[in-house]
Amino acid sequence: MSHYLLEQNIKKNIHLSNEDLTTVSNYFKPLDLKRKEFLLTQGSICKFEGFVVDGCFRVFTLDKKGNENTLYFAAKDWWLMDIDSFMNQTASNLNIQALEDSKVLLISRKDKVSLYESLPIVEKLFRIMSQKALVSWQRRLIRNHSFTAKERYFHFIETYPDISSKLTDKQIAGYLGISHEFLSKIKKNSK
Amino acid sequence: MSHYLLEQNIKKNIHLSNEDLTTVSNYFKPLDLKRKEFLLTQGSICKFEGFVVDGCFRVFTLDKKGNENTLYFAAKDWWLMDIDSFMNQTASNLNIQALEDSKVLLISRKDKVSLYESLPIVEKLFRIMSQKALVSWQRRLIRNHSFTAKERYFHFIETYPDISSKLTDKQIAGYLGISHEFLSKIKKNSK
């Protein structure tokens, strides 16, 4: 059952009784996406928070120059949303696209609000999750400033071998913030 | 009284009764720092979370090449800590230095844990604060990838005129992730 993975993920962050765990888990509804389908597109408002049960997603924005700037990838056991649009209920700048046939569990914004109210320990859960995410974003910024593109590339493929093996070089380049031509040159002169 | 600003800041995030607000606020202890003094240095463990009541701080890391990489600045009404070291109780990679004579309110890690336990709504407070911070970090990454150094510079000084006017160009360059010589050239050819 797809909720099992979600429950295990939650347990990594916080201790919950089985009853509470089931309550939380039941708020999440499964959704299947085909390869290349979008869970969210730029301009719309993000009304869900998601957890990836299977497959892989790319969260990216298209800037003025037409570059696809990838904020992050989310594979199995990762969370997924546009937190900016979700919190502020403003038009999203992000696209969330399935890179392969995928399955997610979604909780709607409304349901999340009721969940916070009915089960206050969920506040703690998302407080901890958000703080962990914050740590990753800060680390990534430091890497972006202090590593060269080549160092960032190898850090990425070594840290996330499972995810990076599913990605094209173009997608990886979009995550690293470099052109795919330059990534190709990095790979060439590293052999 | 210096706790007033903290209480106002908390109220921006969440509604609390005056009683609860006072309870939270009382956990925070004032500390004065002279210009150039450090609140945290690389290698030590961050045991506090801080709120700036007056003055200004720079949160930076010294990388292998000897570059001072600035994660963020925190002026009056901003929060301050190494969340990575604080959460994981591992050696910090960050230095937190006062840029001018400053006053902070600090809550110790121990006190924060008891506060979470005695007043569960504090979970919600920090959940919201963390999520807002997350939004800022994501936006900053997108800017770093899609803006040139020149665009990032003007975005910074226009968005944070109060903070940037207190900073040297060297410090701003460290925040933007560029050399201070290049920042000088950007300013020259923008006149």
Add this chain to the structure above:
DNA sequence: TAAAAAAGTTGAACAAGTTCAATTGAATAA
């Protein structure tokens, strides 16, 4: 207030990364 230290400027040479265009290779859809 003088001396010292730090910040800012400038130029020249260099390195990192982009852009464009052409070509090849791989995956996908009809």
Add this chain to the structure above:
DNA sequence: TTATTCAATTGAACTTGTTCAACTTTTTTA
């Protein structure tokens, strides 16, 4: 299965940003 589309590679010319060194200006400290 073939045509088509998309990904990857390469080179050349270019732009962005770095490094180093010398110098000026401002700020700090004794």
